[in-house]
Amino acid sequence: DIVLTQSPDSLAVSLGDRATIKCKSSQSVLHSSNNKSYLAWYQQRTGQPPNLLFYWASARESGVPDRFSGSGSGTEFTLTINNLQPEDVALYFCQQYYSPLSYTFGQGTKLQLK
């Protein structure tokens, strides 16, 4: 299985500052047929189900504020949150959907306010 490793495990950021979360894949999730990286990012607030933020590594889901951005390709990916707001406190995790019948997730990064 493809292993996704996120860093850091937890992060404390001040309101208005930037948060950066990394996701590293044990093998490339870039498909040569369409030049797309099969990676998604989710946010999960306490007591809520996960919420899709990005797919294809950088395609923003409808309704996601533009202070969120996703980037990267192949094996290295980044989720960036600018101008951190109180409602951004959550668990963030990445997912690869490159391998059919073997989707895997990162362990998650807990984002808190400093």
Next chain:
Amino acid sequence: QVQLVQSGAEVKMPGASVKVSCKAFRYTFTTYNINWLRRAPGHGLEWMGWMNPFTGDTGYAQRFQGRVAMTRSTSISTAYMELSRLTSEDTAEYYCARDYDGNGYFDLWGHGTLVTVSS
């Protein structure tokens, strides 16, 4: 609004089976695949499998093969996940999730169903 509503928490004995339901509201149930995932305490999310609600076709993660069954009732827009031969390691929050375009990422999730396996 568009949502997936799951059944309530369950407590099961080791060796028993559990069946969790996931009802779709405000969209055409048969159009999009339903996936099942779980998160055990202290662990990350784990994908279990998918089901095509229109055809009933399924695909399961290898580690659940032979122990999981994903079915549906189209008349009531409901998907089911049954897991058998439960052990304490199956204690987890179980989620259903919609795959909007068949690519493998999930745009709509249920709120989760806590399954506790304990003697």
